[in-house]
Amino acid sequence: MKALIYAILLLFTFQFTQAQVQYETIDSQKLNDIRQIKVQLPRGYDEDTNKNYPLIVVFDGDYMFEIVAGNVDYYSYWEDMPEAIVVGVNQSKTRSEDTNYSEQSSMPIDTGADFFEFVGMELLPYIEKTYRTENFNVAIGHGETANFINSFLFKASPLFQAYISISPDLATNMKTYLPERLKSFENKLFYYLATSTNDVKFIKEKTEALNLNLTALDNKNVLYNFDVFEGPSHYALPAHAVPKALESIFLVYQPISKKEYRETILKLEGSPVTYLLEKYQTIEDLFGIKKPILVNDFKAIAAAINKSEQYNYYEELGKLARKQYPETMLGNYYMARFYEETNDPKKAMKTYQSAYMLEEIAGLSKDLMLEKSDAIKADFGY
Known part of the structure; x- marks a missing residue:
């Protein structure tokens, strides 16, 4: 009986010492639809009401959110990165429509343009109004959404200061447009790119071509990292890439090693x-x-x-x-x-x-x- 009581108390305590995850919906005028999001708040978010946090937006949140949220909670616990608010956008039924792009410009078009505006004009303003955020935003995508997040870099004032692009299914000309855009970038920017030896062949080839172009950049404002992982498939890759990406972006934040x-x-x-x-x-x-x-x-x-x-x-x-x-x-x-x-x-x-x-x-x-x-x-x- 004592063991059972102890286990119950331990579970109760554990629940209230972990990061807080909640589920919300946003009634979007841009999408003419309701979009589901997941929000993880840092441990102790309610205790220090004067503290603000970086924001990490996870696209493909229906399967990517837990990978990112778990790693953020773990790394911030050990002070290898700052505590952060993690938001996952559910796209299980709308991924293709959300990431629709023009073959000519490689930019979002039609339903993709609507989703692009939803992120910038509805999602981020809602998060910033509802929660205490810092002016440091991270975008994370996989496959089609890893290509989509590049679109924000072409805004005059990009909404995100760090980009984690995992096995991107790149638009036709993105491998040349993106390096050209970053060549003269005047603000500090983190860009992480990853593929694997067992990635989808055409995705791996385009990713490696993009890496060659980004590696050739001579711009100290762009802090770029690239990884090729040995073994994981396209769908297993995020579990390997997310922790490496967070480490690379927040390297300076870590204690002296x-x-x-x-x-x-x-x-x-x-x-x-x-x-x-x-x-x-x-x-x-x-x-x-x-x-x-x-x-x-x-x-x-x-x-x-x-x-x-x-x-x-x-x-x-x-x-x-x-x-x-x-x-x-x-x-x-x-x-x-x-x-x-x-x-x-x-x-x-x-x-x-x-x-x-x-x-x-x-x-x-x-x-x-x-x-x-x-x-x-x-x-x-x-």
Whole structure:
């Protein structure tokens, strides 16, 4: 009986700690029809009413939504990407009509043009009015809808800032029109493209041709990634491509990795603290999110300072840590390290002592502060 009660309580708790998924309908004048959508809100969406979130719109939402929503929830839980609102558009009965395009222009036409207007003039405004969104939108499509999402790039002000195109069934001239459009693109844009060795032959051939053209682009504003997966079929490919796509788009958002530490930070000629500030400023510029600097990222920069023996950077790091975590001993610890390594032991001792009054954090304890202070006192006879 106790085991049964525990299982019920665990299930109850689990339901209320997961991301929230709800089903809605939009009465569309553009489509003259009712369109079903699925909406996943981040965990804790209702707790912080001042927080806004990037928006991820999933076309072919009838089968693609769960793949994307699950990955978004997982990656955001581990802080490898920001929490995001995921919206899936059900197209199980209307896919061909929704993605109808002109053979001449490769742009949406007739029912495809209606759906294009539905997305821009009804769906996105509804989501932005109903939910708290940031100004960073991601479009995800597969097959026909992967071709369709390219159409938004030809607007003067594209509605999406990131595009995940999985095994696109490309329109006749899209492989030349799209690179031509992106060649002079003036805003930051993420574009991810994927196929597989077992993809539909003509789709794979067109996708690889598009990749050649996109790879030849010389535009730093376009952040492009391409993957060819070994093995999956056209229909299995999204399960492989979605996590890789999210990783590539939100790479800068992720905590400092061993690779980033080893290949970038340790090779810096300038200040690693400046690198840290620029990393987080880039996150704010790209995604509209003011992310607090992670404690582990502070530790990575401190490790680089220690390894390179450029101890003067501890002062800059200490001031930043005091600003970010004022109630903790993190900033005082780095400041004390600065004084200790730049031949001012008396200030180092006093700074360690003052850290004792602050909150412990990241393995820094009151005992450690006293040990550091007492060691200096013993060495210099203060």
